[in-house]
Amino acid sequence: MADSVTLSPGARIAEPARGEADHPHSPVVRFGADRPLRLDxxxxxSPFQIGYQTYGTLNAARSNAIMVCHALTADQHAANVHPVTGKPGWWETLIGPGKPIDTDRFFVISSNVLGGCLGTTGPSSTNPATGAPYGLDFPVVTIRDMVRAQSMLVEHLGIERLLAVVGGSMGGMQVLQWAASYPERVFAAMPIATAARHSAQNxxxxxxxxxxxxxxxxxxxxxYLAAGxxxxxxxxxxxxxxxxxxMxxxxxxxxxxxxxxxRxxxxxxxxxxxxxxxxxxxxxEAFVDRFDANSYLYVTRAMDYFDLAAEHGGVLANAFRGTTTRFCLISFTSDWLFPTPDSRAVVHALNAAGASVSFAEIETDKGHDAFLLDEPELFAITRGFLDAAARGVGIR
Amino acid sequence: MADSVTLSPGARIAEPARGEADHPHSPVVRFGADRPLRLDxxxxxSPFQIGYQTYGTLNAARSNAIMVCHALTADQHAANVHPVTGKPGWWETLIGPGKPIDTDRFFVISSNVLGGCLGTTGPSSTNPATGAPYGLDFPVVTIRDMVRAQSMLVEHLGIERLLAVVGGSMGGMQVLQWAASYPERVFAAMPIATAARHSAQNxxxxxxxxxxxxxxxxxxxxxYLAAGxxxxxxxxxxxxxxxxxxMxxxxxxxxxxxxxxxRxxxxxxxxxxxxxxxxxxxxxEAFVDRFDANSYLYVTRAMDYFDLAAEHGGVLANAFRGTTTRFCLISFTSDWLFPTPDSRAVVHALNAAGASVSFAEIETDKGHDAFLLDEPELFAITRGFLDAAARGVGIR
Known part of the structure; x- marks a missing residue:
């Protein structure tokens, strides 16, 4: 069942809050005691905050917003230089002017997940009850909790319906959760290299x-933060x-x-x-410079707990009954972490639910990471799917 | 090229040396200053020792000896209760009276590998130069070094030619090395779930x-041993x-x-x-009670270094030119650590070398560990291959 949502009266696009004390690298939205987040x-x-980035411009009809969801160890810096590593954003291949997720046409939102460590509240954040970092006192969160938080950000930005939600790996789990929790707020969904539940091996x-x-x-x-x-x-x-x-x-x-x-x-x-x-x-070695160890524990745990069918009486199709969201799924032949059968299981459930769904398995030897790499077929499919979605909502 | 070997005059089957100070659980053969082991x-x-177990009886013609080679974390306790864990031997499914490696017919030798920690000299052994455990002063050893040491044990036992050498995983690497280094001393070879070189992923x-x-x-x-x-x-x-x-x-x-x-x-x-x-x-947790951490470093390193073709000018077939050894290779469909193509590469090389070779890929979902588990097809093939080998050397 979809969580109900009400747009705050007078909701508007937040001014970028760069320079906020808690995180200097991204705009941050804070939700105070009046907007608590109830977790699974x-x-x-409460309180909590979300660090995010946007790319492109929201149109007057607020109909061109695309939410991009990041994978386990990524963050909101999808299409800008990373403030810690100095490297390009993790999806600059896909997001930008003229690119498949075309920022000349679309308003792209990318937020750090709940439990993360780059601006969104997580285990390294200050626990208001103690004044010290949460550490393991941070509550265990789920993919659904992450998406709940994202939905509050989207609401805060004054967007009633997303043109699309797109993401790979754990990002794809969030896409599926968005479509299941808030079907009326997702026109099109693109889960890539993902699964509706985490396998025993994973x-x-x-x-x-x-x-x-x-x-x-x-x-x-x-x-360790308190211990130095x-x-x-x-x-x-x-x-x-x-x-x-x-790989x-x-x-x-x-x-x-x-x-x-x-030699x-x-x-x-x-x-x-x-x-x-x-x-x-x-x-x-490079990873530890940019990622918090406790966040790694929490975000992996969220993935392990993910089982969309279990939330719906054990029947995955029930997660999508009556949906009008358009789906496009993609898998990669050499991905052994989220192999093609995982995507097929979702496609079958969507078919059973009567949803509009297309699916492509892309031939590549690049493994799971293919969704982050130079895969022309991924680019072409994404461009085509989003273009059709844009036409579907009347964007030229 | 095969290493040359001379049987010691008057070589005889060693009396079990149970109760030796260095290792109470197995017979041990010591090689003194007169028998140094030159490593790759x-x-x-020098000196060094080998801990081993035997099962069955060597026949008068000394023609019924089968060398069993163990995998990374196993040891010589292939078909007896393990002295540390109290569990059955790792290949009791396969070795015993009336079993595929039939101890009513065959004399089975199983020795702890060089670098191991259950009786054979390894990094936890005393360094004669210091009187303290070797630790990282132990020399890095190779699969070929392990097999050199085994060949000295076999020689010590007075056995000129092994009826067969059998092993899975790293044990299979040793089988291939035996056949390449000492072709005239191996009548039949059975490499299971293995490869002629360790892959990048491995x-x-x-x-x-x-x-x-x-x-x-x-x-x-x-x-750590010195540090307690x-x-x-x-x-x-x-x-x-x-x-x-x-798995x-x-x-x-x-x-x-x-x-x-x-629930x-x-x-x-x-x-x-x-x-x-x-x-x-x-x-x-169970593993750390029975295995030495430095041995884990050394034995994994030996596997990484294994590349039989590289020892023979980059052409695997050259490892087997002119061989009269009979080969039987086995792989398992769900083994992704040593997948079937690894075995096929060996079969192709053996074919190119004109060797006698049979190959079976066994359908199972048990993964790499299938070679240690209840796999009736493995048992049947092993029984048949060894029975034919026995007939080949005139054993009824």
Missing amino acids: SGAVL IAFHEVGRQAVMADPDWQGGR TSPRRGLSVARMAAHITY SDGSLHRKFGRRLQD DGHTFSFDADFQVESYLRHQG | SGAVL IAFHEVGRQAVMADPDWQGGR TSPRRGLSVARMAAHITY SDGSLHRKFGRRLQD DGHTFSFDADFQVESYLRHQG
Whole structure:
């Protein structure tokens, strides 16, 4: 059943609040004691805030807004230089003037998820009850909680209906949740490389990552911020293990094979002899500079808990009965984290629910990460789907 | 090129040396200063010892000996109760009276690999130069070094030619190395669920495990035995990550799915909500009680370095030119760690070398671990292949 929503009287597009004390890099919307967030766990989060970015201009009819949902370790910086890493936004391939998510036509909203660490309230935020960082006192959140928070942001921005919600991996879970929770507020939905529930294997990989973080003595039972430590080694190992799952066996072989760092041969030591080893070590080390360890625990947990059918009596189609949202699903042939059958299961449920749905499996060796990479077929499908959606709501 | 070998004059079957100070659980053969082991790294290991088990009786012609090679985290206790865990041997499904590797007919030898931790010299052994455990002063060893050591054991046992060498996973690498290094000493070879070289993805997973161990402060730069600590948390995380790779997505789904520990629902915490989480945690914790962390580093490294073609000018077939060894390879459909194409590559090379080779891909959802589990087709093929080999050397 969709959560009910009422637009605040006089809702308007927020002025960008750059320079706010809590997070200098993004506009932030704060929801005070009058707008508590009731979570699936039963806990109530209040106050809380959402850090976000927008790209493009909202049209007069407020009909051209596209919500972009980020994956596990990403953030709101989808199409701007990242304030911490200095690297391009994670979806600059897809979002920008003239690009498939065309900011000359569309108003794109990208927000940091609940539980995140770049402006939205999460475990590293200050717990108003104690004045110290929440740590593990932060309530466990779900994908549905994340989407509840996003819906409050969208409402705050004065947008009654999103032209589209688009996202890959955990972002795709949010897309599915948006369509299930707020069908009348989503004209078109594009879940990419995702699933309606997290598999046992995926839960297992997440559990390894969490145990790696929690095994690090510098994690300090979650109180590392107060202790002035950082579980860098544990978080780095977690990231290394996860990173393998984002690539395919084939892409690792193509990129690295058994090539050595030093052409002179094996060092007969535990140095990074193979290029794939130094690559992974670098991935681990770079990650800890931009991501909070407790956020990693909370956001992986949210993915593990995701099971859209379970919310609807065990029948996935029930999540979408009567929907008028148009769907376009995409999977990638070499994605073994969210393999094509996961997308097909959603397509079948949408068909059973009588929804409008198209589906494409894109041939690639790039694995799960393909949704972030240069995949011309992904670009073409996204452009075509969003163009049709725009025409559907009368945008030229 | 095969290493040359000379049987010691008067070589005889060693009396079991149970009760030796260095390892009370297995017979041990010591090689003194007169029998140094020259390693691929250039280092020389001397003295060193090998812990092993045998099952069945060597016949008068010494023609019924089968060498069984163990995988990464196993040991010589293939068909007896494990002295540490109290559990059945890792291949009791396959080895025993009347079983496919029939100890009523065959004399089975199973030895702990070089670098291991259950009787064979490894990083936890005493470094004669210092009187302290080797730690990282132990030389990095290769699969070929492991097989060199085994060949000295076999020679010590007075066996000129093995009826067969059999093993799965890293054990299969040793089988391939035996056949390449000592073709005249191997009548039949049975490499199961293995590859002639470790893939980039497999190296990557091993590197994650090593980093998890080395990230644990209790690892103490490898000197934890002297320091009186144990990197239990790091080794446990390493084992958890590895264990996922031994199972298939399908077998994890079948065994655990998204079933919860507690039927009342999610705890909204970081406890092990899902059965797959508590299973993995148990796997990690049980492992650290029976395995040495530095051995884990060394043995994974040996697997990473394995590349049989590279030892033969980059052409795998050259490893087997002129061989008279009979080969039987087996792979499992759901094994994504050593997938069927890895076995096919060996079969193609053997065909190119004109070798006698048969190959079976067994349909199963059990993943890589299938070689250790109840797989009737594996049992039938093993029985048939060894029976034919026995007839080939005139054993009734």
